[in-house]
Amino acid sequence: MSSGPADLNSVRIAVVSSDPAFRRMINDQLADLLEEKLKQPCDIQMFDDKAPSSFLMEPACALITFEDEEELKVLSRLASRHPNMLLLALSENGSVSRAVASMQAGAHDFIARPVSADVLSSRMSEMIAHHRPAPHGDILVSSHKSAPKGHAGTNASNGTETFDRAIDAEIMRDFEGFIGTSSAMQGVYDQIMRIAGSKAPVFITGESGTGKEVCAQALHARSSRNSGPFIAINCSAIPADLMESEVFGHMRGAFTGANDDRKGAAELADGGTLFLDEIGEMPLDLQAKLLRLIQTGTLRRVGGNEEISLNIRFVAATNRDPLEEVRAGRFREDLFYRMHVLPIHLPPLRDRTGDIVPLAKSFLQQYAREEGKGFHIFSTEAEYMLTAYRWPGNVRQLQNTIRRLTVMYDGAVVEPDHLPDLLRSDESFEHDLNQAISDLRQMGKAMSESIQPFWQQEKQIIEGALSYFDGNISRAAAALEISPSTIYRKRMSWAQKETA
Known part of the structure; x- marks a missing residue:
C-alpha cells in the first residue's frame, strides 16, 4: 500500500x-x-x-x-x-x-x-x-440566462416568472445529486442552500443509506469553497491505532512503517471541506484533538512539533442519536456542541414515499444504460410494491435492488416478478395493514350509530385509511383492497358534491 x-x-x-x-x-x-x-x-x-x-x-x-x-x-x-x-x-x-x-x-x-x-x-x-458528476449548477445558470429569448412575443413578466418557476422546480427535482420533490426533501434542500455559504460546522444525522455524504457534497458544491478539495473519511472504518495518523498526518519515523512525511485528511482538506462520517466512532482522546483543531484552526502531525494552520469547513455525520451518545459517554459533550451549530436531519425513505418511484426510475435508467438492458419503465403493480415497502436500508437498499434486477433480467417493463421476495413479505407493512383494518372496523361501528349518506361514510373510511398511512395512497388502497386510482376518482367526486 x-x-x-x-x-x-x-x-x-x-x-x-x-x-x-x-x-x-x-x-x-x-x-x-x-x-x-x-x-x-x-x-x-x-x-x-x-x-x-x-x-x-x-x-x-x-x-x-x-x-x-x-x-x-x-x-x-x-x-x-x-x-x-x-x-x-x-x-x-x-x-x-x-x-x-x-x-x-x-x-x-x-x-x-x-x-x-x-x-x-x-x-x-x-x-x-x-461517472464524473455533471456540473448541474452551470447548466442551470446558462439555461436561466437564455430564458427571455425563448419568450419573445409573449408577456415578458409572466413568461419570465413561468420560466423561473420551471427552473426552480427542476432544481428541486434533482438537487446536487438528490432526487425527490417531497416536502421533507424540499426542507432539506432549503436548509442546504441557506447554510452552504456559512463557515460554521454542520452536523448531519439520519439512518444509514439516507444520503449523508451526498448532503455533505451538496454543501461543499454550493459553498464558496467548491473549487477546493472535498475530503471524506469514514471514522468507523479506521482502526483506532491508525486514526490519528489518517486524520492528522504523521512525520517520517513517527512510528514503524512511517517511511515518509504524510499529510492527513485534515491537511488535504485545507481550503475546502472535511467530511467526518460516523464521527461518533472516533476515540475520545482523538475527539479532544479534533476539538482543538476546530477551535484553533491548527494541528500537529503525529511525531511533529510544527503548528500547521488550516482553513477548513467541518461537516460531520452519524446514524445514531448524538445526544444519546453524549449521555452514554461515547461522544464528548463539548465537541457535540462545537459541531452541532448547523444541524441537518435526513428523513428515512419511508417518510418520503412520494420520492420512491422517481428514485427507482432514475436508478433504472442509469443501470439499464450501463448494463445494455431494455428496461425503461415499471408496471403499475411493481410501482405499488416499491411504494408499499418500508425500505429499512433506505435509498441505498432501493438502489441496490434496482441494480440487481437490471443485471438478472431484461425487458421493456419491470414487473413484480423481477422484484425480490423481500418486498412481498414486509412484516411491518402487514402489522400496519392489520392495525388499519382493525381501526376501520371500529370506525364502522361508530358510524352505524348515526346513519349518513353512503358517499360521506365512504369518504370517512378512505380518509381514515389515508390518515393512518400518513397520506400514502398506495398503502391505503392496499389496506382497503381497492385501486389507488379509485381513491383519486372518489376525491374528485367528493369535491364536486361538496361544492354543489
Whole structure:
C-alpha cells in the first residue's frame, strides 16, 4: 500500500489482489498508461493478501481480483461500504456465472484475466470519465440566462416568472445529486442552500443509506469553497491505532512503517471541506484533538512539533442519536456542541414515499444504460410494491435492488416478478395493514350509530385509511383492497358534491 503524500488533484485508485504478478503489472505498466489517458496523476494504493474491511479514504475506483468465495465476500463488503466507488472485478474464471456473481456482489464491470495493461487502463478511464458528476449548477445558470429569448412575443413578466418557476422546480427535482420533490426533501434542500455559504460546522444525522455524504457534497458544491478539495473519511472504518495518523498526518519515523512525511485528511482538506462520517466512532482522546483543531484552526502531525494552520469547513455525520451518545459517554459533550451549530436531519425513505418511484426510475435508467438492458419503465403493480415497502436500508437498499434486477433480467417493463421476495413479505407493512383494518372496523361501528349518506361514510373510511398511512395512497388502497386510482376518482367526486 502506498504511503507517499497524495496529490489533491490525483485520482485515487485501490488495488486488492493476492496475485503478485498482477500487482507488479499495475505498478510497472498500468499507472503510467492510466495517467496518460486521464490527463491526471493517479494515487494507487496496493492491498495484497490482507484485504481491508473498508477503505480509510474512499477511492474513485477499485480493482479487485477474486478466485474463491472468500474473495467474493471481500468484493461484496467493499461494494456495500463504498456505494459511490467504481468497482472493477477481475477473475481467471471468465464464465458468465462468474461475471453475474461479481455484479450481484456490487461490481460495476467484470474482466476475465489475464488482461493487458492497455486494455485495463482503457476500460478504467472510460468508467471514471463516465461517472464524473455533471456540473448541474452551470447548466442551470446558462439555461436561466437564455430564458427571455425563448419568450419573445409573449408577456415578458409572466413568461419570465413561468420560466423561473420551471427552473426552480427542476432544481428541486434533482438537487446536487438528490432526487425527490417531497416536502421533507424540499426542507432539506432549503436548509442546504441557506447554510452552504456559512463557515460554521454542520452536523448531519439520519439512518444509514439516507444520503449523508451526498448532503455533505451538496454543501461543499454550493459553498464558496467548491473549487477546493472535498475530503471524506469514514471514522468507523479506521482502526483506532491508525486514526490519528489518517486524520492528522504523521512525520517520517513517527512510528514503524512511517517511511515518509504524510499529510492527513485534515491537511488535504485545507481550503475546502472535511467530511467526518460516523464521527461518533472516533476515540475520545482523538475527539479532544479534533476539538482543538476546530477551535484553533491548527494541528500537529503525529511525531511533529510544527503548528500547521488550516482553513477548513467541518461537516460531520452519524446514524445514531448524538445526544444519546453524549449521555452514554461515547461522544464528548463539548465537541457535540462545537459541531452541532448547523444541524441537518435526513428523513428515512419511508417518510418520503412520494420520492420512491422517481428514485427507482432514475436508478433504472442509469443501470439499464450501463448494463445494455431494455428496461425503461415499471408496471403499475411493481410501482405499488416499491411504494408499499418500508425500505429499512433506505435509498441505498432501493438502489441496490434496482441494480440487481437490471443485471438478472431484461425487458421493456419491470414487473413484480423481477422484484425480490423481500418486498412481498414486509412484516411491518402487514402489522400496519392489520392495525388499519382493525381501526376501520371500529370506525364502522361508530358510524352505524348515526346513519349518513353512503358517499360521506365512504369518504370517512378512505380518509381514515389515508390518515393512518400518513397520506400514502398506495398503502391505503392496499389496506382497503381497492385501486389507488379509485381513491383519486372518489376525491374528485367528493369535491364536486361538496361544492354543489
